[in-house]
Amino acid sequence: MVYSSPFHLVALTLTLTSLFFQGSRAQLSSTFYGSTCSNVSSIVRNIVQQAQSSDARIVASLTRLHFHDCFVNGCDGSVLLDDSSSIQSEKNAVPNNNSARGFDVIDNIKTAVENACPGVVSCADILALAAEASVNLGGGPSWTVLLGRRDGTTASLSGANNLPSPRDSLSNLQKKFSDLGLDDTDLVALSGAHTFGRAKCSFFSDRLNNFNGNGSPDPSLNSTYLATLQQSCPQGGNGDTLNNLDPSSPDTFDKNYYTNLQSNQGLLQSDQELFSTSGASTVSIVNSFASSQTTFFQSFASSMINMGNISPLTGTSGEIRSNCRKVNGS
Ligand code: HEM
Ligand SMILES: *[C@@H]1O[C@H](CO)[C@@H](O)[C@H](O)[C@H]1NC(C)=O
Numbered sequence: 001m002v003y004s005s006p007f008h009l010v011a012l013t014l015t016l017t018s019l020f021f022q023g024s025r026a027q028l029s030s031t032f033y034g035s036t037c038s039n040v041s042s043i044v045r046n047i048v049q050q051a052q053s054s055d056a057r058i059v060a061s062l063t064r065l066h067f068h069d070c071f072v073n074g075c076d077g078s079v080l081l082d083d084s085s086s087i088q089s090e091k092n093a094v095p096n097n098n099s100a101r102g103f104d105v106i107d108n109i110k111t112a113v114e115n116a117c118p119g120v121v122s123c124a125d126i127l128a129l130a131a132e133a134s135v136n137l138g139g140g141p142s143w144t145v146l147l148g149r150r151d152g153t154t155a156s157l158s159g160a161n162n163l164p165s166p167r168d169s170l171s172n173l174q175k176k177f178s179d180l181g182l183d184d185t186d187l188v189a190l191s192g193a194h195t196f197g198r199a200k201c202s203f204f205s206d207r208l209n210n211f212n213g214n215g216s217p218d219p220s221l222n223s224t225y226l227a228t229l230q231q232s233c234p235q236g237g238n239g240d241t242l243n244n245l246d247p248s249s250p251d252t253f254d255k256n257y258y259t260n261l262q263s264n265q266g267l268l269q270s271d272q273e274l275f276s277t278s279g280a281s282t283v284s285i286v287n288s289f290a291s292s293q294t295t296f297f298q299s300f301a302s303s304m305i306n307m308g309n310i311s312p313l314t315g316t317s318g319e320i321r322s323n324c325r326k327v328n329g330s
């Protein structure tokens with residue numbers, strides 16, 4: 001027997017205990033690239049800023065990519081992998097197909113980062129850095145991004161198809177977040193990312209005419225806003241037509257998302273439910289963010305750190321991809 005002696009049992013216990021803590025606690029650090037790629041954040045930020053100058057929406061798209069990465073197999077860059085013989089790309093999942101964007105900008109960032117510091121910075125960390133730069137360049141808060149994630153070698157199409165849906169009930173949204181260690185404050189704060197960017201008619205058009213199959217619009221939708229949306233998304237029209245998630249300030253990261261919810265102008269069902277579900281624990285959080293942008297910004301930053309801590313690969317797990325779209329050697 002290999003583990004028969006008391007000494008071996010103690011050693012085994014210590015090994016299992018340390019594996020347990022490594023597996024359950026994020027091991028990320030703000031200084032992870034301090035000696036290997038100290039200017040990585042400014043490289044990322046410069047490229048995001050260049051992209052923003054020709055496409056105001058890109059900062060929203062890049063912020064969303066980090067969310068879609070972290071919610072599927074943890075923050076491991078899985079969302080960036082293309083189809084291959086061994087990978088069923090998450091890009092083909094319903095929430096991403098013709099919707100997730102910014103992959104070309106991530107490629108440009110990766111190229112610039114590889115030129116400065118070859119083989120060192122993961123694609124998963126690039127997504128986290130690009131999200132922070134994007135929020136800040138959109139007018140939102142800045143925070144210290146924790147780093148040291150490594151890239152996964154697998155993708156999960158089924159996981160991506162199970163991302164929070166705009167038609168999920170509030171209790172389903174709460175469950176999908178709490179399963180990943182995120183609470184109501186995280187749910188409400190992170191949903192505030194819908195203060196910028198666009199959504200296709202197909203993600204909310206059921207609210208406009210035939211909500212829950214009952215032949216009438218979602219009763220929680222402001223009637224003036226409803227009329228505007230019916231113009232933009234006529235029945236039988238093009239489901240890919242884009243609409244501003246925050247009509248009051250479409251490209252600015254501010255607290256208007258929450259004041260919109262208070263006037264029943266949330267675009268997605270999943271947005272409006274946070275405020276309109278009677279008795280829900282999320283209502284008072286919406287009100288508190290609507291009344292203080294400072295409170296929202298602080299909560300958003302800390303919830304982004306919480307989301308960025310979802311099951312990272314660290315140490316010698318995973319790899320540093322040389323091309324964000326491919327597993328190394330494939
Ligand atoms: C709470 C659950 C969530 C649901 C159900 C949801 C759903 C959606 C949907 C349906 C769209 C429109 C996509 C399109 O039409 O192409 C969208 C866009 C967006 N989402 Fe979410 N989302 C959620 C949470 C989040 C979180 C946590 C973030 C980031 C922290 C985020 C950031 C964004 C951004 C920035 C956009 C605009 C993207 C663009 O214009 O390219 N969302 N979301
Ligand atoms: C993705 O969208 C394209 C264009 O609308 C469509 O042809 C394709 O079938 C979709 N893919 C999946 C997997 O749904």
Ligand SMILES: *[C@@H]1O[C@H](CO)[C@@H](O)[C@H](O)[C@H]1NC(C)=O
Binds near residue numbers: 037039042043116117
């Ligand atoms: C970042 O630092 C590396 C050396 O560490 C240098 O080669 C590169 O030019 C710097 N890039 C920027 C954008 O400052």
Ligand SMILES: *[C@@H]1O[C@H](CO)[C@@H](O)[C@H](O)[C@H]1NC(C)=O
Binds near residue numbers: 264265
């Ligand atoms: C509907 O939206 C308008 C702004 O377009 C606002 O003045 C009004 O109070 C809203 N109505 C409700 C019931 O929230």
